[in-house]
Amino acid sequence: MFEEPEWAEEAPVAAGLPPGASRPRPASASQIKGSKHRQLLATLRALEAASLPQQPPSLPGSDSEEDVVERKKKRPKKASSTTASIEVEKKRKKKCQQQGPPGSDYEEKEVKRKKKCLKGDLSASDSAEEQKRKRKCQKQVPSNPAQHQDSENQTGPKAWKSSATNDQSKPSPGSTSANPPQTLSRKQWRNRQKNKRRHKNKFRPPQPPDQAPATAPKEETEMPPAPSPDNHEDRAGALRARMAQRLDGARFRYLNEQLYSGPSSAAQRLFHEDPEAFLLYHRGFQSQVKKWPLQPVDRIARDLRQRPASLVVADFGCGDCRLASSIRNPVYCFDLASLDPRVTVCDMAQVPLEDESVDVAVFCLSLMGTNIRDFLEEANRVLKQGGLLKVAEVRSRFEDVRTFLGAVTKLGFKVISKDLTNSHFFLFDFEKTGPPRVGPKAQLTGLKLQPCLYKRR
Numbered sequence: 001m002f003e004e005p006e007w008a009e010e011a012p013v014a015a016g017l018p019p020g021a022s023r024p025r026p027a028s029a030s031q032i033k034g035s036k037h038r039q040l041l042a043t044l045r046a047l048e049a050a051s052l053p054q055q056p057p058s059l060p061g062s063d064s065e066e067d068v069v070e071r072k073k074k075r076p077k078k079a080s081s082t083t084a085s086i087e088v089e090k091k092r093k094k095k096c097q098q099q100g101p102p103g104s105d106y107e108e109k110e111v112k113r114k115k116k117c118l119k120g121d122l123s124a125s126d127s128a129e130e131q132k133r134k135r136k137c138q139k140q141v142p143s144n145p146a147q148h149q150d151s152e153n154q155t156g157p158k159a160w161k162s163s164a165t166n167d168q169s170k171p172s173p174g175s176t177s178a179n180p181p182q183t184l185s186r187k188q189w190r191n192r193q194k195n196k197r198r199h200k201n202k203f204r205p206p207q208p209p210d211q212a213p214a215t216a217p218k219e220e221t222e223m224p225p226a227p228s229p230d231n232h233e234d235r236a237g238a239l240r241a242r243m244a245q246r247l248d249g250a251r252f253r254y255l256n257e258q259l260y261s262g263p264s265s266a267a268q269r270l271f272h273e274d275p276e277a278f279l280l281y282h283r284g285f286q287s288q289v290k291k292w293p294l295q296p297v298d299r300i301a302r303d304l305r306q307r308p309a310s311l312v313v314a315d316f317g318c319g320d321c322r323l324a325s326s327i328r329n330p331v332y333c334f335d336l337a338s339l340d341p342r343v344t345v346c347d348m349a350q351v352p353l354e355d356e357s358v359d360v361a362v363f364c365l366s367l368m369g370t371n372i373r374d375f376l377e378e379a380n381r382v383l384k385q386g387g388l389l390k391v392a393e394v395r396s397r398f399e400d401v402r403t404f405l406g407a408v409t410k411l412g413f414k415v416i417s418k419d420l421t422n423s424h425f426f427l428f429d430f431e432k433t434g435p436p437r438v439g440p441k442a443q444l445t446g447l448k449l450q451p452c453l454y455k456r457r
Contacts, residue, residue, distance in 0.1 A: 248280055248283070248284060249284065251277070251280055251284075252280060252281055252283075252284030252285070253284075253453070255270075255277055255280070255281045255284075256281065256284075256285075256452070256453065257451070257453060258270060259281075259368045259369065260368055260369065260451035260452060260453070261370070261451060262369060262370060263369050263370050263371045264336070264347050264348055264349055264368070264369045264371055264374075264375075265347055265349075267336055267368070267369060268336050268346075268347050271336050271337040272337075275337060278336065278337035278339070279337075279339065282319055282320065282339060285319075286320075289365075292424045292425075293423070293424070294422065294424075296364050296365060296392035296425045296427065297322050297323050297326070297364050297392075298326070299392070299427060300323065300362060300364055300390055300392060300427075301323055301326035301327055303390070304323075304327050304329060304360065305326075305327055305328075307329075307360075309327075309328040309329050310329075311329050311359040311360055312329070312330050312332070312357070312358045312359050312360070313327070313329045313330065313331045313332070313358065313359070313360040313361075313362060314331075314332045314334070314351070314353065314358040314360070314361050314362070314379075314382060315331055315332065315333050315334065315362050315364070316334055316348045316351070316361065316362065316363050316366055316375065316379065317334070317335055317348060317363065317364065317365070317366025317368070318331075318333035318334060318335050318340075318342075318343060319335060319339065320339045320340055321333050321339075321340040321342050321343060323362065323364065324342060329360075332344070332351075332353065332358065334346055334348055334351050335348075336348075348366070348375055348378065349371060349374035349375060349378055350378065351378060351382065353382045354382070355381055355382065356381075356382070356383065356384045356385065356387075357382055357384075358382050358383060358384065358387065359383075359384055359387050359388065360387065360388045360389075360390065361379040361382065361383050361387065361388070361389050361390070362390045363375065363379070363389075363390070363391045363392070363393075364390075364392045365392060365393060365394065365425070367391065367393055367449065372447045372448075372449065373411070373444060373447050376389075376408065376411050376413075376447075377411060377436060380411060380412045380413070380432060380435065380436060383432045384432070385432060385434070386431060386432060387431070387432045388416075388429065388430070388431060388432075389413055389429070389430040389431070389432065390427070390428070390429055390430075391408075391427070391428045391430070392425050392426070392427050392428075393425060393426055393449070394424065394425055394452045395422070395423070395424055395425055395426055396450065396452065397449040397450045397451075397452055398426060398449065398450075399450065400446070401418075401420070401426070403445065403446030404446045404447065404449070405418070405428070405446075406446055407444040407445070407446030407447045408428075408430060408446075408447075409430075410436065410437050410438050410442075410444060411436045411437075411438070411444075412432060412433055412434045412435050412436045412437065413430035413431065413432055413433060414430065414431050414433050415428065415429075415430060416429040416430060416431050417429040
């Protein structure tokens with residue numbers, strides 16, 4: 001097992017030297033150190049051999065480890081399925097070439113064999129791909145075993161996609177995600193539910209009205225009864241009345257504009273040619289005045305009832321003689337057309353009365369036309385000295401009340417009282433002081449009032 005030092009082998013040879021031979025030189029210090037080093041190595045090797053377990057003797061039939069390794073190296077590697085199929089084809093081709101020349105049958109058989117080989121190769125590659133996919137699926141298996149079984153039963157890329165979507169959309173309750181769900185307050189939860197409902201209704205196709213729901217009650221699905229001929233007649237009558245009302249309103253606005261934009265003589269001719277026009281105008285006028293909180297004719301009647309009943313009254317623009325019916329005084333009624341037997345049809349600038357024959361002259365919403373000065377001069381003519389002139393006119397017609405009052409005083413009157421508190425009309429009381437103080441050619445700008453025009457509604 002270990003080598004003996006050189007000096008131990010040379011000692012007996014040196015002792016048995018012949019007498020004529022030269023004795024070897026004594027060993028030097030370096031040789032002694034080397035011999036000691038060899039002794040230490042020999043002892044260490046002996047100790048290592050003693051510590052190792054003794055291996056049983058190998059049987060004659062058994063192979064050592066080195067033999068096994070050499071055999072493994074010498075063994076040829078297993079060829080894959082594709083290489084095996086290629087070798088089989090080569091062998092078959094050689095056999096066919098040895099047997100005889102290739103014919104049509106041989107070519108068909110060869111094509112079939114090639115197809116089979118290609119199918120086999122594809123099936124082998126498909127099986128290898130399926131095994132890889134299964135391994136990937138096993139790595140990403142969800143916690144739910146039922147879902148795992150379904151994914152294993154399905155094969156192909158569709159199964160893998162479905163399993164992946166299921167894993168993303170439905171996480172397992174046992175798995176702990178990196179981002180835990182945030183707790184929502186009650187208000188936030190309600191808002192989220194509202195947003196979901198709105199989103200659904202937004203993309204929901206509109207249901208046609210003809211298609212009623214199947215679960216609707218019988219009362220809703222039942223058709224309404226066919227309209228009777230009486231209902232048709234009533235509807236037609238209501239429509240005719242509505243259209244007639246609109247037409248009357250349009251004609252009233254036209255007549256009103258004509259009365260305010262022209263002289264009284266032109267208005268008299270208009271109503272003389274078309275007597276129904278005055279009736280239509282008066283009806284529209286009354287419908288407008290009824291909306292006022294207080295009608296001016298009632299206010300004037302109340303004032304006159306506080307005076308003596310012996311006073312003679314002249315009503316310029318009487319209409320339907322409402323003032324004459326409200327007081328006990330004798331009343332002369334004048335207008336452009338007659339709605340009552342007590343009315344005298346005439347132009348209010350020229351009434352059939354004598355000079356200084358009446359005590360009270362009334363203009364209730366009748367200062368119409370462009371010749372207001374002629375109306376007031378005619379009232380001064382028929383009034384007695386100290387007689388009373390009462391004027392009620394629409395509030396919106398006055399641009400400056402002072403100029404109007406100043407113009408009236410120049411025509412032989414003085415202001416007694418004025419009421420500007422009403423929201424729709426002004427009321428003035430004048431007393432006759434004498435004849436007009438200005439000539440007929442003098443211009444009185446204060447008597448130009450704004451026309452009262454009604455808007456279409």
